[in-house]
Amino acid sequence: MEDLIQEARRLREEAEKELHEVLSLPSLQEWRNRHLSKKAPLSALMARLREAPPEERGSLGAGLNEARKALEGLFGEKERALREEALTKKLESERVDVTLPGRRDGIGAINPFRLIEDEIVQIFAGMGYRVEEGHDVETERYNFELLNMPEGHPARDMQDTFYLEGEGLLRTQTSASQAHVLEENEEKGPLAIISPGKCYRRDDDDMTHSHQFGQVEGLLVGEGVSMADLKGTLALFARKMFGEKREIRLRSSYFPFTEPSVEVDVSCARCEGKGCSMCKGTGWIEILGAGEVHPDVLRKGGYDPERYQGFAFGVGIERVAMLRYGIDDIRRFYQDDARFLAGFREED
């Protein structure tokens, strides 16, 4: 029965040889049908085993089985290789150009006015100030009278204020909020508020003037709140807003509702105080007006100025934004040109 083994070897060699030619899964299946199915010649050899003498059957069977096992093993390997190859091809066909744009709604920009307003409010809210949102439409009482600008005061001129039909006017400064909170605080006790908002003045619009502009008003009232507290607070604000190395200086000024009144200058960030075109050679840039709340303003708000003192300040939002970002024209804040807005995003 030697020929049985030889035949099996021949069949195995033939099958192995054919397997080399197999390049796809369907033809691998055909190969399997040809060589490993029940109708395959190798199976026929198995049938012939019965003809062999019983004492040889064991070793012959093992020989045939070995050939079959070997072919099955080869089949498995080939199948894995072909599947892998097919997958690789499929994935290759699904390849994308990773440099094409992603799918997104994008993050919206923010008008630098709002950006700076938020930032100022955040700085003071972080220190513990409450935020008081005033209104654009005010009355003479809150915009002027309670702030020490009685009837006939030049600041109440028709020249500067938009008066509305009826009683109202468009507030000319956020200090109007100051008058409200003083009057409306029933305890007449300590207060710390910050009040951002829009203001209006009868200015023709040009690069540096706007009939509409923004301010943030600050007010701190307590026992013994002095100019020293104002100086410390605004120095901290200037560092947070314009950088750690900034210093401030106070310059005497005048506002009807504060006494003493000061303008606050911050050391120029561009030239470090040496003097340049940005600070007009002085090394300092004016950023806001401030002062000790006038005793009459406290009194009109129902406070006892013998007991309470306070400071107030008003920051121009556009002015700070223009300094911070080098914006050349105040009208840009109100045009919302998409190309301009695209430069600003919330940083935190």
Add this chain to the structure above:
Amino acid sequence: MKVSYKWLGEYVDLTGVSPEELARRMTLAGVEVEEIRPLASGTGLLIGEVLSSEPHPDSDHLHVLQVDEGKERGVRQIVCGAPNARAGIKVIVATEGAVLPEATIRRSKIRGVQSEGMCCSLLELGMNRKYLSESQCAGIEELPPDAPVGEEPLSYLGLDDVVLELSLLANRSDMNAMVQVAQEAATLLGRELRLPKAPLVEGKDPSVLPSSLTPRCSRFALAECRGVKIHPSPRWLRLRLIASGIRPINNIVDIGNYAMLLTGQPFNMYDLDKLPEGRLEARDDIEGEWEAMDGKKYLLQKGDISIASKGRTMCLGGVMTSMECAVDGSTRNILVESALFDGPSVRRTSLRLGLASESSQRFAKGVAPLQEESLAFALALVKELADPDSVSGIALYGGERPERRRIKTSLPFINRRLGTALGEEEVLLALRSEGFRAEKDGEGILVEVPLRRIDVLGEADVSEEVIRLLGYERVPSRLPALPPEGGLTPRQERKRALRRMLRHKGLSEALTYSLLPKEEEDSYPYLLPGESLRVRNPLTEERLSYRKSLLPSLLETLLWNQARQSGDLALFEIGEVFSKGKGGERLAIALMGERRSRSLMEGAPYGFFDLKGVLEDILQFLGIKESRVRFEPLRSERQEFHPGRSAVALVGKETLAVLGELHPSELKKRGLRSGSLMEIDLSLLLSLPGEGSKARVPSRFPGTRRDLALLVREEVPFREVRETAQRASRLIKDVLPFDEYRGEGIPAGKKSLAIALFLQDEGKTLGEEKIQGAVLKARKALEEKLGAEVRE
């Protein structure tokens, strides 16, 4: 106020103090020096004498001059085009290398003839044209015959001065006087003050006596000077006027101006012989046409202050003299007025008539009650400069004046207000150096305020005065303790978070003007109807009405960007709106062009559902149940929104929002290619209660989905389909649409709607029987209540 550095130097020793240093010190103390500039300037200048002048061989207007430039430089040749260039005159020569305000002089050949410099006019040295005569502007400056050849001409002419332009604070009108500027400078520099003196001289009364019939003129002083000689003022006075920005006229007019600059008190000069009668009275009841000294006619009304004679206005009080009695070249006898007029009245008159003068500006800001002292200065000058035959005494109406104000304060008060630790001695010294009387008074300090300082009224003002003079660097820096409970309120936090969320959704935050033109005031009135709140005194018709809606302004923004190739845009803005009697806060959204989710590769036109999606996201973000908000078609006759693609969002009976795509005729009217707008009542939105997070226990039992294809009438909204199906069985937890179709295969007036029913029983796994039962109930309800056909 323009201040001559040289003039100031007469009163305060400025040795070693540059104009820049002086400016810095004054500015820090609240007297801001806005600009420092030389009166005239130029380097390399000297005085020359023209020895000869020959016509240029190759020009019909140029001269070739031989100019003696002194011992050192000798005689030089200069080519000059001035018509007055001639032999014998003394001129200003800019030598080679000289730097003038607008030129640098070089040695050159002019049409073939060598020129070694330039003869100058004062214009070329930077002097303002308004102080120069026509001939001075047309040609070169001719110096006096005794001008020293070879010397520096600016100092010889007294033009080597520097002008400090002060920008005065509203409360420091006293600084409109040189005596006060000098006082301030002396205090700040710690130097001695040497002011001129003009004692009050007794004399007989003037022939015209002052009186006043109105409280608007509370003090009125007059003096008479007879036989004055009118001629140009001396050079020193003219120069001081020029440096102060006032054009010299003649000695009488100049004296009025000079004394005003010195004392801050405006004067008026009358030609005595032109007065209709020997009386001058202040009144505020004269109306009608009046001719001012400038030859123009103005219409006076009640409240304007007149200085009248025989019922006629001789001077518009504090503003301008009348044509009728103005001083001119033939004037012999004058009357000098020094009065105190009510500032607000002068300001109103001046503003109404558009007639402003140095005088009206000073009165408007406030003048000290020092009429007779100031008048004495003017009279002393008349004596010195106009050679009068006689000068009368001063007649005064309203002699009483307020006493020097006394303010009681204390060192602890001052230190507590300033947060300082100042000593008593330095406080007293600082106040005294500024002209205050300041004495210890028991535990306190008694301060007496000079009459000129009309701004110092109370203790707080004294504290300012002290620190202003000592310098704010004396104030230490410290951080105050704050009352508890600060920071943003929950509502403010929500608003801020909402804005951030919208930006993260890709909308940019915009800011627009609140005032609208008239034709826009009633646009988009859906959330706030009613009458617009208009400005009574608008600057332009473009900015007339406070907006009732943010949408018109955002449409402007869309248009601006469309015109600048930014055609795809998503914006939002938060702002206030007002009508007569009502106001609120709004959140507006404006979309234009396409939603560009992958740059130019993918895009879908923005439309109704983009807006609605934003609102739904907002509701979800704020934790507001979507079921609280009902969307209904916007029914409006206005052709602003697309009638089929616009809606109102209602909460109960209140309108929360209006949204929609723009009507084609609105787009056309505004020149827009596309646009979708939404306006939300933010006040209402933020008042709606939001639900916080909560844990939901997911059911252990699986739910299931069954789909139905319906054919319903066009007008049946999906909301009714959902509610009907949901009400049919408690097992139906949710109903979602997954397709909507009209057109081929669907009968007219109908639409095909495919919905998914989500069923769930919390207690157990749903059996097929129960599912079938629930679906059947839903089918029946849809068929019976909505007339729906269920397609198999």
